[in-house]
Amino acid sequence: MRFRDYLSLFLVIILGFIIFQAFDGTIDNGLNIKQFGEVNLSERTSIHYINKDVNNESTQIIYNESKNPESGSANYVTSIIANYRALDTLGEITVLFIAAAGLAFVLGDHNKNNAFASDASFIVKIGVKILFPLLFLLGIYIIIHGHLTPGGGFQGGAVIATAILLKFLAYKDYKLNHTGLTILESFAGISFLIIGLIGLYTDGSFLTNFLANGTIGTLFSAGVIPIIYILIGIKVGAELSGIISNLINA
Amino acid sequence: MILLTTLGYIMIILGSLFLLLGALGIVRMPDLYNRIQAGTKATTLGALSSIIGVGLVNPNWFFKTLIIAIFIVLTNPIGSHSIARSSYKSGLKPELQSEIDEYKPENIQDERSDLR
Amino acid sequence: MMILSYLLILLMIIGALAAVLFENLLNSIISLGLISLIAAALMFILKAPDVAMTEAIIGAGLTTSIFIFTLIKINRGDSQ
Amino acid sequence: MAFLNQWAYIGGSIILILIGLFGVLTRRNLIKIVVSIGIMDTGVNLLLVSLGYINGGLAPILTATNPTNNLNFVDPLPQALVLTAIVIGVAILALALSIVIKIYENNNTLQIDEIRGLKL
Structure with missing residues (x-):
């Protein structure tokens, strides 16, 4: 440990003391941070999200019975990501795209030296041959059921990227078709924007839920939310696969 | 219904016993x-x-749970096989030296190289 | 359940100290994956299954493999 | 025990952030610095999720066993924020690692003391 280390330790301890003061719920510090677990949900705006009705009075929702609430997905996290704050999600996948493009720009495009000297063993090859379609199917299942169960586009896209990572681990000459990846990404992004613009045209605000909502809790429900989540899944899967492919073949 | 529940708890206890044995083995055994x-x-x-x-x-x-079980059956042996193979390839010797080393490249009779 | 979560938090802090203080790069990368896995379990205890799934897939799976590919690249360059 | 009940999650994640900050400030290996940034990322995510927890709350998903919205759910808003933050985090780590690879190719070292100039 040199002098710089002790100085950093001192600074970090001072900063930690200040942050702990800010989170102390017994002091009235004007930050409205309650004690752990004592949050009153009605003091936060998200109580409207819980009632799935921001514009009108709150209603009661019953699983498998209620028809046409404002955002018809049974998973509240999905209805926030893909409906109430879908503009944030659009910005987020833009950030993801910029990071992937920056990685490809920095690493360059010489697809010559592979990361691995030889193929994996026979057992791994056979295992990947069985596991790859199963993992791909699991990813698609997670994406499609994003509005009913935990999961959705981000998780399913990451599962699909993991399946492609397994292919890279098994075969040293495995290459992804980068043109196809680009087409998939562009298709997903443009369709997201077009769905938002259709909402702007029909109901007067960007990314409105303009399709019929259906009964809450069934597979064909929640209007545009499953479509948006499928597009997010395609985009996230393509971009994470592209990142992995660029890192391996750099 | 009660029968199924009892059977399920018995299987959970059995499974945790096997997990405990595995952990003990990791502590007790001499080498990788x-x-x-x-x-x-x-x-x-x-x-x-x-x-x-x-x-x-x-x-x-x-x-x-059946799907999760299928994934465990498929992935767990493959993962441990990869770990053992890569540690052999990077030169880790076993603790107890045995005379026969069937995995050495000159000891493999088969021509197909991808069987290694 | 609460005792379990306290133990997990303690293990996570020990893992973070190990990840920062270890000299070997591979050890600290594996410690980072361990931290992500424990954080996924804690988020499941905090009733956030979506976040737990994401953290388990991305934090423990993809991040570790990306770091290890970087290590492979750098060692390959070292030997040449 | 009441002290632990209140401070275990919040304190643990703040300590995680501080450990990551200490690593960023003191380590000299570039990959070690990126690992420390990853630790800070995990700590921030855990802190945000634990701020939305409610004692005795349920996971914010309507199922056949929790069929109505009058139940006591935890706050879903921090969860949605953290869900996007994790995906952005892995992309940013990958970008940082690609820059690390380039720096290694140009300078043949990972120690930040020995890197002279920015000859990219």
Whole structure:
């Protein structure tokens, strides 16, 4: 440990003391941070999200019975990501795209030296041959059921990227078709924007839920939310696969 | 119904016993290859039986637990095989030297190189 | 359940100290994966299954493999 | 025990952030610095999720066993924020690692003391 280390330790301890003061719920510090677990949900705006009705009075929702609430997905996290704050999600996948493009720009495009000297063993090859379609199917299942169960586009896209990572681990000459990846990404992004613009045209605000909502809790429900989540899944899967492919073949 | 629940709890207890045995094996065994053997075999059986036990206790989840069990059966042996192979290739010697080393490249009679 | 979560938090802090203080790069990368896995378990205890799934897939799976590919690249360059 | 009940999650994640900050400030290996940034990322995510927890709350998903919205759910808003933050985090780590690879190719070292100039 040199002098710089002790100085950093001192600074970090001072900063930690200040942050702990800010989170102390017994002091009235004007930050409205309650004690752990004592949050009153009605003091936060998200109580409207819980009632799935921001514009009108709150209603009661019953699983498998209620028809046409404002955002018809049974998973509240999905209805926030893909409906109430879908503009944030659009910005987020833009950030993801910029990071992937920056990685490809920095690493360059010489697809010559592979990361691995030889193929994996026979057992791994056979295992990947069985596991790859199963993992791909699991990813698609997670994406499609994003509005009913935990999961959705981000998780399913990451599962699909993991399946492609397994292919890279098994075969040293495995290459992804980068043109196809680009087409998939562009298709997903443009369709997201077009769905938002259709909402702007029909109901007067960007990314409105303009399709019929259906009964809450069934597979064909929640209007545009499953479509948006499928597009997010395609985009996230393509971009994470592209990142992995660029890192391996750099 | 009570029968299924009892069976499920028995399987969970059995599975955790196998997991405990696997952990003991990892502490007790002398080198990496023995540890992989203890860790993988006992852990696969333990995780499998406890997951099936969960599916029996709550029958709504049975098919999902079956899918998880299939994934464990497929991935766990492949992973431990890769670990053992890469540690052999990077030159880790076993603790107890044995005379026969069938995995050496000159000892393999078969011409197909991808069987190694 | 609460005792379990306290133990997990303690293990996570020990893992973070190990990840920062270890000299070997591979050890600290594996410690980072361990931290992500424990954080996924804690988020499941905090009733956030979506976040737990994401953290388990991305934090423990993809991040670790990306770091290890970087290590492979750098060692390959070192030997040449 | 009441002290632990209140401070375990919040304190643990703040300590995680501080450990990551200490690593960023003191380590000299570039990959070690990126690992420390990853630790800070995990700590921030855990802190945000634990701020939305409610004692005795349920996971914010309507199912056949929790069929109505009158139940006591935890706050879903921090969860949605953290869900996007994790995906952005892995992309940013990958970008940082690609820059690390380039720096290694140009300078043949990872120690930040020995890197002279920015000859990219």
